[in-house]
Amino acid sequence: MPHHLMNLRHVPDDEADEIRALFDAHDVRFYETPPSRWGISMGGFWVHDTDEANRAKALLHEYQRQRMESQREAYEARRLSGESGGVWQMLRHKPVRTLAACVAILVIMGLSLLPFIRI
Template sequence: MPHHLMNLRHVPDDEADEIRALFEEHEVRYYETPPSRWGISMGGFWVHDDDEAERARQLLQHYQQQRLESQRRSFEERQVRGESVSVVAMLRKHPVRTLAALLAIVVIAGFSLLPFVRIG
């Protein structure tokens, strides 16, 4: 029976490439299904064998812990350098686009809450 190891929806290309290289390096017999463009199927990495699935899950767990630590370090370094993305930073860099997005959020929230405001 196939074992689903990891969902590929919203996984960056560099992470998926690193996982493929990890599986190749450790000779994990896996296969991959791509996620659909419309978000209907999630895609992922799969294996058939129970033992292979356990070994692959351990490799993935170790890899994901390392990736978490490296991404966290990278984020903290960007914050120290002042390169982190925030609403204020986006407002400075792209004022019209940011204000338009904020206005759209307020309008959508207003329309969503309008029926509840009318009830009271």
């Protein structure tokens, strides 16, 4: 029976490539189904054998732990250098775009709540 190892929806290409290389380096016999264009099917990495699934899950767990640490370090480096920030930084660097997005959010919220406010 197939064992689903990982969902590929919203997975960046570099991460999927690294996982493929990891499985190839450790001779994990896996197959891959791509996510659908409209997001109906999830796609993912699969294996047939239970023992192979356990081994692959252990490899994935360690890989994801290392990736999380490296991504956190990269985010901190971008944040400290001023490349990444919050709403205030977006407002400072792109005020028109940020204000337009806020107005659009308020309009959508108002239109969505209008039927309930009239009751």
